Amino acid sequence: xxxxxxxxxxxxxxxxxxxxxxxxxxxxxxxxxxxxxxxxxxxxxxxxxxxxxxxxxxxxxxxxxxxxxxxxxxxxxxxxxxxxxxxxxxxxxxxxxxxxxxxxxxxxxxxxxxxxxxxxxxxxxxxxxxxxxxxxxxxxxxxxxxxxxxxxxxxxxxxxxxxxxxxxxxxxxxxxxxxxxxxxxxxxxxxxxxxxxxxxxxxxxxxxxxxxxxxxxxxxxxxxxxxxxxxxxxxxxxxxxxxxxxxxxxxxxxxxxxxxxxxxxxxxxxxxxxxxxxxxxxxxxxxxxxxxxxxxxxxxxxxxxxxxxxxxxxxxxxxxxxxxxxxxxxxxxxxxxxxxxxxxxxxxxxxxxxxxxxxxxxxxxxxxxxxxxxxxxxxxxxxxxxxxxxxxx
Amino acid sequence: xxxxxxxxxxxxxxxxxxxxxxxxxxxxxxxxxxxxxxxxxxxxxxxxx
Numbered sequence: 001x002x003x004x005x006x007x008x009x010x011x012x013x014x015x016x017x018x019x020x021x022x023x024x025x026x027x028x029x030x031x032x033x034x035x036x037x038x039x040x041x042x043x044x045x046x047x048x049x050x051x052x053x054x055x056x057x058x059x060x061x062x063x064x065x066x067x068x069x070x071x072x073x074x075x076x077x078x079x080x081x082x083x084x085x086x087x088x089x090x091x092x093x094x095x096x097x098x099x100x101x102x103x104x105x106x107x108x109x110x111x112x113x114x115x116x117x118x119x120x121x122x123x124x125x126x127x128x129x130x131x132x133x134x135x136x137x138x139x140x141x142x143x144x145x146x147x148x149x150x151x152x153x154x155x156x157x158x159x160x161x162x163x164x165x166x167x168x169x170x171x172x173x174x175x176x177x178x179x180x181x182x183x184x185x186x187x188x189x190x191x192x193x194x195x196x197x198x199x200x201x202x203x204x205x206x207x208x209x210x211x212x213x214x215x216x217x218x219x220x221x222x223x224x225x226x227x228x229x230x231x232x233x234x235x236x237x238x239x240x241x242x243x244x245x246x247x248x249x250x251x252x253x254x255x256x257x258x259x260x261x262x263x264x265x266x267x268x269x270x271x272x273x274x275x276x277x278x279x280x281x282x283x284x285x286x287x288x289x290x291x292x293x294x295x296x297x298x299x300x301x302x303x304x305x306x307x308x309x310x311x312x313x314x315x316x317x318x319x320x321x322x323x324x325x326x327x328x329x330x331x332x333x334x335x336x337x338x339x340x341x342x343x344x345x346x347x348x349x350x351x352x353x354x355x356x357x358x359x360x361x362x363x364x365x366x367x368x369x370x371x372x373x374x375x376x377x378x379x380x381x382x383x384x385x386x387x388x389x390x391x392x393x
Numbered sequence: 394x395x396x397x398x399x400x401x402x403x404x405x406x407x408x409x410x411x412x413x414x415x416x417x418x419x420x421x422x423x424x425x426x427x428x429x430x431x432x433x434x435x436x437x438x439x440x441x442x
Contacts, residue, residue, distance in 0.1 A: 116429055119425075119430060119433075122425055122426045122429075123426070126415075126418045129418050132414070133411035136410060136411065145403055146403075150403070218438055219436045219437065221432075222429075222438075225432055226429070233428065234421060237424070238421070379417070379418050383418065384410070387413055390395045391409065392399070393396070
């Protein structure tokens with residue numbers, strides 16, 4: 001009887017030992033770096049929920065960050081085979097499928113009418129891309145000795161998430177996480193980043209400039225032909241930009257054709273939403289402690305801020321330069337709306353104009369510049385993808 | 394086209410990238426501007442709002 005009891009106790013001890021080992025195996029492998037990453041994931045989720053900072057992306061990225069940093073987590077790898085997030089990464093990011101699919105949705109959401117009414121605003125969309133290139137120089141000066149990585153960091157200045165992801169996945173895959181987080185965070189922070197820069201570069205008199213707006217009807221033929229011709233022109237000028245521009249314009253053609261209402265709505269809603277969920281959580285999966293907790297991450301975050309400041313300055317200063325030669329002055333604040341953060345930037349500009357003079361409305365001009373910025377950022381991304389390999393030989 | 398720059402410093406390459414990049418973006422958007430003007434001229438909507 002005593003021997004039987006001894007056997008039961010021994011058996012119980014073995015079960016307990018195995019169970020405890022399995023139970024605490026995660027704790028044993030938990031380091032301070034993982035805890036920091038949990039906090040970073042938590043901060044991203046907090047910013048998404050409480051502050052409403054780009055919640056569509058920051059919440060999935062934040063949760064993905066937590067998922068991937070759980071010790072021995074099987075989301076990236078399980079018994080030598082790729083885990084679910086690794087499969088999504090290989091299928092959607094490495095192949096550039098997710099950002100490109102997002103572009104179909106964005107294209108279906110964009111209404112180019114304000115740009116047709118004010119086509120000269122296109123130039124502000126070009127000027128505000130200055131930040132991308134200025135940031136590349138800044139990053140090189142600060143010690144990044146790889147032009148591809150510097151360019152991937154500079155593209156944060158495109159103020160366009162999918163373009164940043166597209167370029168970063170080609171040029172700096174290991175920094176995809178921080179680059180994406182910086183791009184989306186600063187897009188959400190446009191109301192805080194742009195006003196001080198604009199105020200520093202303009203006088204009150206300049207901010208009070210009024211601009212005429214004529215609402216002109218645009219024919220359907222123009223709206224249908226525009227995306228087709230843009231694809232051809234951009235494709236010939238920078239063939240590497242075809243996936244970006246082409247699918248953006250495909251989405252827009254679906255919208256403007258008038259015969260694909262269901263597809264247009266699907267692209268704007270179901271397609272965009274599904275890809276956004278997968279894109280966000282997969283980007284989060286790149287934010288492992290080893291990849292994220294580096295001095296380069298801090299540099300990326302600071303350079304991202306600098307990119308938005310340079311973009312804003314580029315747009316404002318370009319308008320000021322034009323005003324030297326123009327009789328009908330343009331409000332320089334409109335130049336700052338030439339970044340791609342749509343519609344956030346144009347709203348910020350109108351808010352600033354209203355603050356200076358409650359009867360001054362420059363929203364439509366700012367929207368035109370903002371839409372132009374969306375085109376400009378994609379073209380800039382395509383040019384960087386084409387030029388950097390040529391420069392590196 | 395950039396063969397002579399292959400052995401130059403990254404800063405030089407970044408400066409060239411800026412010059413060509415900004416000029417490139419402006420060139421493409423100028424073409425878009427011309428396209429819009431031509432399309433509006435060829436296919437005007439009759440009434441104004």
